[in-house]
Amino acid sequence: MSLVLSDCGFTSEVIPVRHFFGTRQVPEGLDAPIQFGEITTGPPSFPFIASLKQIHSTQVMVFDSPVNAGVMTEGEGDALVTNQPQLLLVVRTADCVPVLLVDHKTGVIGAIHAGWRGAVGGIVPKTIQTCVEQFDSDVAHMHVAIGPSIGPCCYEVDAEVIEPLQSRYPAWLGVLQETTVGKGMLDLKKLIWHQILASGLPEQQVERIEHCAHCRDDLFFSYRRDGKVNGTMLSGIMLPAETVKSKE
Numbered sequence: 001m002s003l004v005l006s007d008c009g010f011t012s013e014v015i016p017v018r019h020f021f022g023t024r025q026v027p028e029g030l031d032a033p034i035q036f037g038e039i040t041t042g043p044p045s046f047p048f049i050a051s052l053k054q055i056h057s058t059q060v061m062v063f064d065s066p067v068n069a070g071v072m073t074e075g076e077g078d079a080l081v082t083n084q085p086q087l088l089l090v091v092r093t094a095d096c097v098p099v100l101l102v103d104h105k106t107g108v109i110g111a112i113h114a115g116w117r118g119a120v121g122g123i124v125p126k127t128i129q130t131c132v133e134q135f136d137s138d139v140a141h142m143h144v145a146i147g148p149s150i151g152p153c154c155y156e157v158d159a160e161v162i163e164p165l166q167s168r169y170p171a172w173l174g175v176l177q178e179t180t181v182g183k184g185m186l187d188l189k190k191l192i193w194h195q196i197l198a199s200g201l202p203e204q205q206v207e208r209i210e211h212c213a214h215c216r217d218d219l220f221f222s223y224r225r226d227g228k229v230n231g232t233m234l235s236g237i238m239l240p241a242e243t244v245k246s247k248e
Helices: 116-121 123-135 159-168 188-198
Strands: 008-010 017-020 038-041 048-051 060-063 079-082 087-093 097-103 108-114 142-146 176-180 183-186 206-208 233-238
Touching (some): 097 188, 097 233, 116 159, 123 142, 123 188
Antiparallel strands (some): 097 108, 176 183
């Protein structure tokens, strides 16, 4: 798949999925219509937009039938999956990890917001499993992209993070570099990468953008760097109007 920070597509002759990882800039006309916990109408290039009120959870929202604009019955969570065309799934980040996925064979896409709570709780593998259970997806046909976030160079965590990480992941030393007693530098993207591979995806179908949001103030917002929310990056993915599923 093609991985750039601007609007592009997961490479496929079968389903040319549109996706983007946001910087301080977003595709023209996209920012204004987005309302958290609602499906909104957008510009012609993005007819419908779904965005949750993110709560650092492992809750996954599934759209398996045609949608209309309006408030969602359950508008909270941190991952969205769908097989519906022309529905842009959007997540917002300002240090946390945006993750996008597609199964080209079944025509299923997903967008995930993964902070440390969601990542340690397993929101990414849970979203992959939801695609399998709800849409009969096959991990062998999935491609996943891990977007820009705060990097291990700048993400020092303490016992609040380290203790649940240690209790859930025996190989936690592979993603945490201890600095002092009770503190360490966490590589969130690497943790998520390990979880994706453990879910059964082939390594060559998992990509990472290694930019650190904290370091690159020219490109990204960072809550930890700025000490407040100056803005968030939008990342999204959408199936085209005509989605033809693979028969292979």
